[in-house]
Amino acid sequence: MGGEITYGKSEAREEIVGEEKMVVAQRRYTPAGVGGVFPPLMKVVVVGYALTSKKIKSFLQPQFERLARKKGILFVPIDLKRPLSDQGPFDIVLHKLSGKEWRRVLEDYGNANPEVTVLDPPDAIQQVYNRQSMLQDVADLNLSDVYGKVGVPKQLVIKKDPLSIPGAVNKSGLRLPIVAKPLFAKSHELSLAYDEFSLQKLEPPLVLQEFINHGMREILYGVFPPLPCRNLQGGVLFKVYIVGETIKVLRRFSLPDVSKRELSKSAGVYRFPRVSCAAASADEADLDPCVAELPPRPLLEKLAKELRRRLGLRLFNLDIIREHGTRDNYYVIDINYFPGYGKMPEYEHIFTDFLLSLVQSK
Ligand SMILES: Nc1ncnc2c1ncn2[C@@H]1O[C@H](COP(=O)(O)OP(=O)(O)OP(=O)(O)O)[C@@H](O)[C@H]1O
Ligand SMILES: O=P(O)(O)O[C@H]1[C@H](OP(=O)(O)O)[C@@H](OP(=O)(O)O)[C@@H](O)[C@@H](O)[C@@H]1OP(=O)(O)O
Ligand SMILES: [Mg+2]
Ligand SMILES: [Mg+2]
Numbered sequence: 001m002g003g004e005i006t007y008g009k010s011e012a013r014e015e016i017v018g019e020e021k022m023v024v025a026q027r028r029y030t031p032a033g034v035g036g037v038f039p040p041l042m043k044v045v046v047v048g049y050a051l052t053s054k055k056i057k058s059f060l061q062p063q064f065e066r067l068a069r070k071k072g073i074l075f076v077p078i079d080l081k082r083p084l085s086d087q088g089p090f091d092i093v094l095h096k097l098s099g100k101e102w103r104r105v106l107e108d109y110g111n112a113n114p115e116v117t118v119l120d121p122p123d124a125i126q127q128v129y130n131r132q133s134m135l136q137d138v139a140d141l142n143l144s145d146v147y148g149k150v151g152v153p154k155q156l157v158i159k160k161d162p163l164s165i166p167g168a169v170n171k172s173g174l175r176l177p178i179v180a181k182p183l184f185a186k187s188h189e190l191s192l193a194y195d196e197f198s199l200q201k202l203e204p205p206l207v208l209q210e211f212i213n214h215g216m217r218e219i220l221y222g223v224f225p226p227l228p229c230r231n232l233q234g235g236v237l238f239k240v241y242i243v244g245e246t247i248k249v250l251r252r253f254s255l256p257d258v259s260k261r262e263l264s265k266s267a268g269v270y271r272f273p274r275v276s277c278a279a280a281s282a283d284e285a286d287l288d289p290c291v292a293e294l295p296p297r298p299l300l301e302k303l304a305k306e307l308r309r310r311l312g313l314r315l316f317n318l319d320i321i322r323e324h325g326t327r328d329n330y331y332v333i334d335i336n337y338f339p340g341y342g343k344m345p346e347y348e349h350i351f352t353d354f355l356l357s358l359v360q361s362k
Contacts, residue, residue: 043072045359048090050078050097058342067348073355084109091359092117096338098129098186117358120337124312128335129185131207132157137310138303138332147299148328150320153209157183158202165199169208177211177258180269185336188274192255194266201269212331213257213324215291236282236291237333240318241344242304244354248344249294251282257324276319276334281343295320295330303332313337314354 047068051059065075078087078095084105093116095106103122110118127133135152143150156172158165169178180191183205192211193199199208214235234256241248255275282292308314319334341347 045073045091045355046088047073047075047092047094047355048078048084048088049075050080050093050095050102052097055096055338058340061342061348064348064351068352068355071352071356073352085112088116089113090116092119092355094119115362117362119315119358120313125337127311128313128316128337131155131181131183131185134185134335135332137307138335141303141306141310143299143303143306145299145302147296148330150299150303150330150332152332153179153212155207155209158204158206158208159183160204162200162202162204165202165204165208166196169196169199174208175210177263179209179211180206181209182206185334188276190272190275192258192270192272194258194263194268194270198267198269209333211255211258212321212333214254214321214331215257215324235321235324236287237279238295238320238322239339240295240300240304240320241339241341242308242314242316242318243341243347243350244308244314244357246350246354247300247304248346248350249300250344251285251287251292251294252276253279253282253285254321295322296328299328299330307335311335315341 049056049060060075068075076088076090078084078093080097080102084093093106093109095102095118103126106118106122110116110121127136135155138150139152141150154172154174156168156174158168176194176196178193178199180193180199180202182189191202193202202208214237235254237252237254239250239252241250255272285292303318307316307318315338317336317339318332319336321331321333323329323331341351344350
């Protein structure tokens, strides 16, 4: 389809792009007999996008769009007020909008235009928008090899009655402290409950998860005596960004560990409005090497490959923590669809190559 959209010589204009002078053409759509009139100079991959303005700002950065244009990729905003089938034609549709109506529009469009790659299928995205189903594929995978083990925290779903929470927690054997997260992953408040009684203060629908300590690794203290505490901001979390077959891992600061002593002395529920975004990058921090060490590459490769297939997604990230006191016990605590790729070094090249590979493989 994209091959049918052609640049016409008479349409071309010059523009300064970075250091280079480039011929940038006006886009021309093939239908209505336009495309055939102009001799094709370059095949263009047209990416229609439906994103929030926040996402457009963080993702479609000018240098990214420029690089994409150089490689023959054009980003075209989708007009939500007009039928999708009247727009384009697109080679790829990139989206992160929610709502039943939008899902239906995309599904109909995907069925009617099987040659267009919809990134990603709305059904598959729904699975990770609900924290009840989000981590199910990781749990089913039960990944364990020489490089380590990957699991998910024990969790419990509470749909309605807050008064039922202490009993339900007791019955399930979930251990304190407990992290409470909104059932729907678009909401990001997080609470940490230190005692059973306080759990009644939480507001369902939510998912309760065991809190996994993921700070300094005590096991190594025998070898390296504890250093003055440099990691004051808490544990470290690994953000594993996936773009098709490519994986990039970044470090972020996370919540500090809760010791047994602290747990026995504390009570109540502590609320955090948006921990993950408030947390600073830990990539440049002076961390203890054993905390900073990234999860083994082969383990991440295997995990990403399996999850891509099982989730049916190509654009997502995983929040992974390494359990305190262990060398290779990993937990996936969160999966995000189409996360903040703008924070990923070299995302411009990774993403443009990925988009081109999608069209080539067709
Ligand atoms: N089970 C857990 N054990 C330990 N720490 C946790 C656990 N769950 C969450 N956290 C901490 O709380 C933070 C927020 O949790 P989570 O990532 O699930 O929320 P989110 O709102 O979906 O985040 P994001 O902005 O990445 O979408 C994590 O980044 C981590 O620091
Ligand atoms: O805000 P950023 O662009 O950085 O991206 C964040 C993204 O927000 P946006 O899609 O609205 O932009 C969030 O999406 P929703 O859960 O709210 O849908 C979620 O995926 C975060 O995990 C992303 O942060 P990251 O995990 O990559 O650090
Ligand atoms: Mg997260
Ligand atoms: Mg999340």
